[in-house]
Structure formats: C-alpha cells, structure tokens
Amino acid sequence: MSFEVPEFEGGEGLTSQEYVYMRLRNAIMVGAIPTGASLTMRGLADVMGLSATPIREALRRLNSEQAVEAQDNRRMLIPEMNSGRFEDLVSTRLVLECHAGLRALPYISDIVIGELRVIDDEMDAAISRRNYDRMICLNHKFHRALYGANPDLTSLPLIESIWLQLGPFQRELISDVGEFYVMGDHKAILDALMDRAPEALTLAIENDIQNGLVSAGRALIERRAQR
Amino acid sequence: MSFEVPEFEGGEGLTSQEYVYMRLRNAIMVGAIPTGASLTMRGLADVMGLSATPIREALRRLNSEQAVEAQDNRRMLIPEMNSGRFEDLVSTRLVLECHAGLRALPYISDIVIGELRVIDDEMDAAISRRNYDRMICLNHKFHRALYGANPDLTSLPLIESIWLQLGPFQRELISDVGEFYVMGDHKAILDALMDRAPEALTLAIENDIQNGLVSAGRALIERRAQR
DNA sequence: TTTATTAAAATGTGATAGCATTTAATATTT
DNA sequence: AAATATTAAATGCTATCACATTTTAATAAA
Numbered sequence: 001m002s003f004e005v006p007e008f009e010g011g012e013g014l015t016s017q018e019y020v021y022m023r024l025r026n027a028i029m030v031g032a033i034p035t036g037a038s039l040t041m042r043g044l045a046d047v048m049g050l051s052a053t054p055i056r057e058a059l060r061r062l063n064s065e066q067a068v069e070a071q072d073n074r075r076m077l078i079p080e081m082n083s084g085r086f087e088d089l090v091s092t093r094l095v096l097e098c099h100a101g102l103r104a105l106p107y108i109s110d111i112v113i114g115e116l117r118v119i120d121d122e123m124d125a126a127i128s129r130r131n132y133d134r135m136i137c138l139n140h141k142f143h144r145a146l147y148g149a150n151p152d153l154t155s156l157p158l159i160e161s162i163w164l165q166l167g168p169f170q171r172e173l174i175s176d177v178g179e180f181y182v183m184g185d186h187k188a189i190l191d192a193l194m195d196r197a198p199e200a201l202t203l204a205i206e207n208d209i210q211n212g213l214v215s216a217g218r219a220l221i222e223r224r225a226q227r
Numbered sequence: 228m229s230f231e232v233p234e235f236e237g238g239e240g241l242t243s244q245e246y247v248y249m250r251l252r253n254a255i256m257v258g259a260i261p262t263g264a265s266l267t268m269r270g271l272a273d274v275m276g277l278s279a280t281p282i283r284e285a286l287r288r289l290n291s292e293q294a295v296e297a298q299d300n301r302r303m304l305i306p307e308m309n310s311g312r313f314e315d316l317v318s319t320r321l322v323l324e325c326h327a328g329l330r331a332l333p334y335i336s337d338i339v340i341g342e343l344r345v346i347d348d349e350m351d352a353a354i355s356r357r358n359y360d361r362m363i364c365l366n367h368k369f370h371r372a373l374y375g376a377n378p379d380l381t382s383l384p385l386i387e388s389i390w391l392q393l394g395p396f397q398r399e400l401i402s403d404v405g406e407f408y409v410m411g412d413h414k415a416i417l418d419a420l421m422d423r424a425p426e427a428l429t430l431a432i433e434n435d436i437q438n439g440l441v442s443a444g445r446a447l448i449e450r451r452a453q454r
Numbered sequence: 455t456t457t458a459t460t461a462a463a464a465t466g467t468g469a470t471a472g473c474a475t476t477t478a479a480t481a482t483t484t
Numbered sequence: 485a486a487a488t489a490t491t492a493a494a495t496g497c498t499a500t501c502a503c504a505t506t507t508t509a510a511t512a513a514a
Contacts, residue, residue, distance in 0.1 A: 016498065017287070040465065051499045053280075056466080057287050060244070064288040066384055073506065074466055084379035091330065092323075092382045099322045103315065152311035154392070155319045157293055158385040165381070243468065267495065278469045283496085300476065301496055 001043040006032050006133075016054035021061055023048070028067050028078065028164055029140070030133045031171020039068065039076040065157075067164035081169040083221045090214055093162045097209065098202045100147040100155050101189075105201060107149040108193050116145055116193070120186045127183065132174050135183055136167075142186055146193075166213065173216050181216065184208035228270045233259050233360075243281035248288055250275070255294050255305065255391055256367070257360045258398020266295065266303040292384075294391035308396040310448045317441055320389045324436065325429045327374040327382050328416075332428060334376040335420050343372055343420070347413045354410065359401050362410055363394075369413055373420075393440065400443050408443065411435035 008026040011019050024044075027033050039059060041052040048055070059076050062068040069079040119142045126134040140163060147153055174181045189208060192200035235253040238246050251271075254260050266286060268279040275282070286303050289295040296306040346369045353361040367390060374380055401408045416435060419427035 015496090038465095041467095042465065052466085053498050053500090057284055060284050061287050061291040064291045064384075066381070075506090085381060088330065088377070088379040088381045092326065092385070095322055095326045096319075096385075099319065103318065150315070152315040154293070154312060154315045154389075157291075158319070158323075158388060161385060162381075242466090265495095268497095269495065279496085280468050280470095302476090 001040075001047050003034055003037060004032065005044070005047060006030075016050050017057045020044070020048060020050065020054050021058035024058055024062060025067065025164065028062070029167045030136050031168045031174075032133075033078050033168065035078045035080045035168050035172075037077060039078075062164075065161045065164060067161070067167075078168050079165075081172075081221070083218075083225070086169065086217055086221060089162055089165055090209065090217070093159070093166070094206055094209055096155055096159050096162065097143065097147070098205050100150070100153065100159060101201050101205050102198055103153070104147050104150040105193070105196065105198060107151065108146075108196065109149075112145070112149050113190065113193055116142060116186070116190060119145060120190065123183075123186070132171075132181075136170070139183060146189070169217065170213065173213075173220055176220055177216060182212060184210070184212035228267075228274050230261055230264060231259065232271070232274060233257075243277050244284045247271070247275060247277065247281050248285035251285055251289060252294065252391065255289070256394045257363050258395045258401075259360075260305050260395065262305045262307050262395050262399075264304060266305075289391070292388045292391060294388070294394075305395050306392075308399075308448070310445075310452070313396065313444055313448060316389055316392055317436065317444070320386070320393070321433055321436055323382055323386050323389065324370065324374070325432050327377070327380065327386060328428050328432050329425055330380070331374050331377040332420070332423065332425060334378065335373075335423070336376075339372070339376050340417065340420055343369060343413070343417060346372060347417065350410075350413070359398075359408075363397070366410060373416070396444065397440065400440075400447055403447055404443055409439055411437070411439035 005023060005027050008023055011022060014022065024033075024039075033039070041055045041059070044055045044059075045052045059068060063070050063076065067078075068076050070076055119138055123135060123138040123142065126138055140160075143159075144156065147156060147159070184207065186208065188204035189201065192204045232250060232254050235250055238249060241249065251260075260266070268282045268286070271282045271286075272279045286295060290297050290303065294305075295303050297303055346365055350362060350365040350369065353365055367387075370386070371383065374383055374386070411434065413435065415431035416428065419431045
C-alpha cells in the first residue's frame with residue numbers, strides 16, 4: 001500500500017464494515033487516495049488491522065457509488081479523470097445541486113441561514129489557514145446543510161456520488177495550483193437565501209461550482225493533454 | 228421468505244455476488260419484492276442456494292444505491308413510499324432524465340433512432356400482451372439506449388438509483404389500476420429526436436414520466452391517505 | 455539484450471464457524 | 485387475562501481457510 005488512509009472523526013460505535021466504508025469514503029472525498037493505485041483487500045485489511053471481509057463489503061459499496069472502479073481483473077482502483085467525464089460530471093452536478101437548492105428554498109428559515117453562516121465562517125478560517133482537507137469537508141457540509149432543509153430530500157446520495165467522483169481530481173487540482181486555488185464562495189448563496197430568490201440562488205450555486213472547480217479543472221486537463 | 232425472487236436472463240459467468248446483485252436488483256426494479264418484508268441473509272442464501280457472504284455484499288450495494296433500507300436493528304427491507312418522498316423522487320427523475328436526454332441529443336444518429344424504434348415496438352407488443360414486467364424492463368431499456376448515446380454519460384447510475392426506488396411503488400400502482408395502467412409513450416420522444424429539437428425533447432421526456440407514473444402515483448397515495 | 459517460459463507470491467472469492475445481538479416463544483407473575 | 489420475565493431460536497457480523505485466478509519474479513531461450 002503506497003499511500004496513507006487518513007483516520008476520521010466519529011468512527012466509534014460503528015461496525016467494522018461501516019468504519020471501513022466511512023474511512024475510505026472520507027479519504028476519497030478529500031482526494032487522499034491517488035488515482036490508478038490498486039485497492040487490494042489484504043493490503044487495506046493490514047493497514048486497518050481487520051480481515052478482508054468488511055473491506056470487501058466497503059469497497060463494493062463504494063464501487064456501486066461510482067467512487068471506485070472495478071476492472072476486469074477484479075482489481076479495484078480510483079479511476080483517472082478525463083475531459084469528457086469531467087464535463088459530464090460537472091454538468092450533472094450543476095443540474096442536481098441547483099434542483100436540490102430550489103427544492104430546499106421553501107424550507108429555508110433564518111435559523112438554517114444562521115447555521116450556514118457558521119459553517120461558512122469556519123470555512124473562511126480554514127481557507128486562511130490553507131487547510132485544504134478541512135476546506136473540502138466544510139464546503140460539503142455547507143451544501144449538505146442547505147439541501148437538507150428539504151425534509152424529503154432524496155437526491156443527496158446522488159450528489160455525494162458526484163462529489164466522490166470529483167474528489168480525487170479536485171485534490172490534484174489543489175496541489176497543482178497550490179495556494180492560488182480558490183474555492184467558490186458562499187456569500188452570494190447566502191444573499192439569495194435571505195432574499196428567498198430562486199433565480200439568484202440558481203445563479204449563485206452555478207457560480208459556486210463553476211468558479212472553484214470548472215475553470216481550474218479545464219485548465220489542468222488542457223495542460224495534461226499537451227504534455 | 229414470504230416472496231419469490233424471480234430468475235433473470237444472462238446470469239452466466241458472473242461471480243456469486245454479482246449474480247445475487249443482478250437478481251435482486253432486477254426483482255426490485257420490477258417490484259417483485261414487497262415493501263416492508265425483511266430481507267434476511269440466511270433466508271436469501273437458502274432461496275438462492277448460496278452462503279451468506281455474497282448475499283450480504285449484494286444487499287449492501289443495493290443499500291448504497293438507496294434500493295434497500297438498512298434499519299437500526301440491522302435488518303434490510305424495501306422502504307415504504309410516501310407522498311413527500313414520491314414527489315421528490317419524481318422531481319429528481321425529471322431533472323436528471325431531461326438533462327441526460329439533452330446531453331445525448333448531439334450524439335443521436337439515425338441508427339440510434341432506429342434502435343430506439345425497435346425497442347419501442349417491442350414495448351407496444353408487451354403492452355398489448357399486458358406483460359407488465361417486460362413493459363417495465365423495455366421502458367428502462369429505451370431510456371438507457373437514449374441517454375447512452377452520450378459516450379461520456381455519468382448520470383445513468385444515478386438515474387437507475389431513482390428507478391430502483393420507484394420500482395416497488397410502480398408495481399403496486401400497476402396491480403392497483405390493473406389493465407387501465409398506461410405507460411408513458413415514446414412516440415413524442417422519437418419525433419423530437421428526429422427533429423433534433425431540444426425543447427421538444429425536454430417536453431416529451433417530461434410528459435413520458437408525468438403521464439404514466441405521476442398522475443396515477445399521486446392518486447394512489449391520496450387514496451391510501453384517506454383509508 | 456530481448457523475449458518466452460516457468461515458478462512463486464499475491465490476490466479475489468465464497469463457505470464455514472463462533473460470537474454478539476435481536477426476535478420469537480415460552481414461562482412466570484400480577 | 486394481561487403484562488412481564490425468561491429461555492430458545494434466528495439473525496447479523498467478521499475472522500479464517502481453501503481454492504482459483506492473476507500478478508510478479510526468476511529463469512531459460514532466442
């Protein structure tokens with residue numbers, strides 16, 4: 001195993017399988033697992049001090065969520081990003097998150113806006129400290145809290161699947177442009193929520209995704225293709 | 228096990244886990260497994276003549292795809308439908324499938340339209356024979372073939388997750404209204420594809436989903452609430 | 455030096471068994 | 485008769501093992 005699988009907070013009281021799932025999921029989400037590296041069951045079992053059984057179950061779940069690719073040789077790995085897949089993932093993310101935002105809007109209260117503001121402040125702190133892992137997690141937490149205002153929300157698992165697929169690439173992005181990486185900001189989203197303005201919210205969510213991820217992502221893929 | 232898990236075609240050369248996954252997935256998709264019934268590992272293992280290991284892996288995958296719900300007591304079951312969840316699932320389905328259709332449109336060729344027409348004809352035959360299982364499968368096959376024209380398609384697994392969640396309810400719907408159940412028709416979709424008309428395609432896909440599922444679904448939920 | 459061939463190590467898969475938890479059934483008490 | 489307590493059965497979870505396949509390494513041939 002040529003890479004580390006970072007620990008995560010809140011893994012107490014879970015079954016082994018749940019623990020492995022959460023830990024790997026978190027690792028993929030923040031891009032801690034390099035693309036292309038084989039995720040072997042015995043290897044992960046050794047790293048985590050468990051048997052292969054719960055590892056295999058967790059890997060299969062992540063495979064079903066498109067976070068991990070199963071090859072013909074039955075090996076599991078984090079798939080490589082390419083231009084076509086990137087554009088399709090981003091367009092799906094835009095559609096899903098705008099939809100989730102609009103569906104949540106009627107349920108947005110001042111209390112929710114307050115909670116979102118707290119998360120956004122934490123994120124500003126993480127940004128100034130250049131703590132990228134925490135930036136990514138708090139960004140997800142913000143969006144989760146927003147869409148979760150809708151009590152009937154069913155699209156969150158789908159959105160998280162997209163996040164998982166973009167996670168490894170986003171990490172490469174960050175380590176590529178380094179401290180110049182800007183994460184889309186949430187101020188416009190908060191303004192739109194306060195105004196209860198659907199169109200403004202859609203635009204703000206689109207911009208949030210577009211600014212951080214898309215422009216930098218396209219540039220990196222372009223640069224790679226030339227090399 | 229108080230229900231049957233129908234066999235499916237094309238399960239040769241699969242690992243046990245894949246076989247179980249496909250068989251259960253198919254069963255849920257066509258609504259063959261009743262909502263609320265416990266899916267026990269030993270029970271399913273007995274039915275399928277396998278050990279619990281591949282069963283559990285398949286169930287976890289389906290759980291990750293939101294097709295099966297894991298309760299606190301660690302039991303797995305097909306979740307019940309309710310009004311809020313239904314509306315949210317349908318709205319997500321509309322957004323995702325319209326998006327997938329639009330992304331596929333530039334890749335639509337006369338050959339693809341021909342293939343779609345063949346599937347649609349098979350579906351008409353299934354409808355006239357009142358073969359509901361086959362209707363459902365062919366409907367999915369039609370949509371899969373349409374969206375799959377996009378070579379970079381990443382949203383299909385998400386769409387299939389929605390189908391899985393609507394499957395059991397759709398079956399209840401069919402057995403409720405019986406032979407009067409109408410499945411949304413694909414003729415308008417084919418026309419829009421031939422015209423390469425984005426707006427018409429969006430409307431046609433919306434209508435396709437709306438006609439069969441939504442109107443009847445709302446009526447059934449309404450009727451249940453009164454009872 | 456490169457390519458084939460062979461041997462050894464590593465890996466994925468699935469059945470089994472033991473343990474912990476949950477559910478159902480039975481016995482006991484009120 | 486109803487509610488509670490106890491016991492038995494069923495179920496979920498995970499480590500282990502044996503087998504088949506794949507990968508890697510070492511060896512032999514070109």
